[in-house]
Amino acid sequence: MEQSQLLTLLEEKRDLFVSGEEISRLLGVSRTAVWKQIRKLEAEGFAIEAVPRKGYRLTGRPSRLNAAELQSKLGTTAFGRHLHIREVVASTQDVLRELAEKGAPEGTLVIAERQDNGRGRMGRSWVSPPGRGVSMSLLLRPDVPLQLAPQLTLLAAVALCRSLGRETGLQIGIKWPNDLLVDGRKISGILLESATEDERLRYVAVGLGIAVNLDPGDYPEALLARAVSLKMAAGRAFDRAALIAAALLEFEQLYALYKEQGFEPIRILWETYSVTLNRTVSLNAGHGFFEGVPRGLDDSGGLRVELPDGGFRTIYSAEIGDAAPLPNAKG
Template identity: 95%
Template sequence: MEQSQLLTLLEGKRDAFVSGEEISRLLGVSRTAVWKQIRKLEAEGFAIEAVPRKGYRLTGRPSRLNAAELQSKLGTTAFGRHLHIREVVTSTQDVLRKLAEEGAPEGTLVIAERQDNGRGRMGRSWVSPPGRGVSMSLLMRPDVPLQLAPQLTLLAAVALCRSLGRETGLPIGIKWPNDLLVDGRKISGILLESATEDERLRYVAVGLGIAVNLDADDYPEELLARAVSLKMAAGRAFDRTALIAAVLLEFEQLYAVYKERGFEPIRILWETYSVTLNRTVALNAGQGFFEGVPRGLDESGGLRVELPDGGVRTIYSAEIGDAAPLPDAKG
């Protein structure tokens, strides 16, 4: 039995329930096979109501992104104007890098409804059921030296934070360097991968993952304490096309500011939206944990951390967590 056969059957019944027994008989498969295909359809973003002794009913289809609709909403000059929307990819980063090597222009955008191998920082995976989140990669060709690449990560974080905050009304903050949080839970991931030549950046693939309309049961249980969607946080669903258009416009405008005035305006904005600064945190920069108080960014994009002895250490890559609690006082 193919998913298309089951979907056609459910759609043909419109709003009526179809029992598992009837589906089995009509399609010539076992009840177990029916259940497995139902689960696969749900994973694809179809909403299917299951009621004991009644059966299954299709109540909603995944919302598919449409290239013409998205481009009609764009206010950008370059970002998103060369657009590739795919149903399934291994990773939007992989597709974009191939296009970049073939000479794709700056602003080329790849969006996928489903990634089979989507990835984030530190090799982590990203949860994004079809039709509910945004998984996209944007091509940049900045004329900057390799050592300034961290600035682009911070630029991406500011652009995403400002645009999503404006569109949703949520109190979104940036955890260093580029995680976006709502009330301490992550709603977005950013991954920059670059190609270099002679200590210059040839291009940068900016991967953006946004948890838009996910529900609690879309997340593995172990992630619910650390992750949340815009829908869960705001109590309402959002138009993914409008969000993408808003993100691209903010990103392009800030990128223009960066090229004209350098990193300083981006640094100020990042510090304004940061939830990392001026509190004691634990950091792991690859050589063991240490504690300190992040005070701000330096001119290259590194995080300046004040150490317990009063010294300052600048880091460019680290995991940040809560500091260890103080021991209970003994009477």
């Protein structure tokens, strides 16, 4: 039995439940084979309601992004104007890096409905069922030295935070360096990967993942306490193309500001949206855990952490978690 046969049958019975027994009989397969194909259709983004003793009912098809529709919504000059939409890729980052090596211009955008090997910071995977999230990578060619690369990570976080907050009405905060949270749960992941030459950046691939219209059943149970979608948080679905267009416009405008005025305006904005500052946290910078109170960013984009003895330590990469309040910690 092919997925197309099962899908055709469910489409023909739209709005009606079809029992597993009937599907088995009509398609000449076992009930187990039916169940496996149902799971595969759900993984492809089809919404299928399953009710004991009633069967299965198709309630929604995956929403595919359309290049013409997306570009009609763009208000940018360069970002997203060279657009590549793919159905399935290993990773949008990998596709974008190939394009970058072939000379793709700044602002080139790769979007995939499904990633088989999508990745986030620290090598983590990213959950994004087809038609319900956003998985995309944007090409930058900044004329800045390698040591200032952390600034671009923070810029990306500010751009996405501001645009999503404006489009959804949700209170979104930034957990250092670039995780976006709603009520303490993650709704977006950002990953920057760069190519360098002579201590300068040749190009940067900015990977952006947004959990847009995912439902609780789309997440592994272990993630539900730490992750949420915009739809789950707001109680309504969102137009993915509109969110992408808004994010690209905000990103392009802040990137222009960064090139004109440097990091200071971005630093101020990041600190405004941060949910990390001025509270005691536990940090793991790769050499064991320590506790401290993040106070702000330095000029290069590092996080300045006040230690229990009153001294300061600047970090550029670390895992941050909650910790018990420290004695005499400033609020």
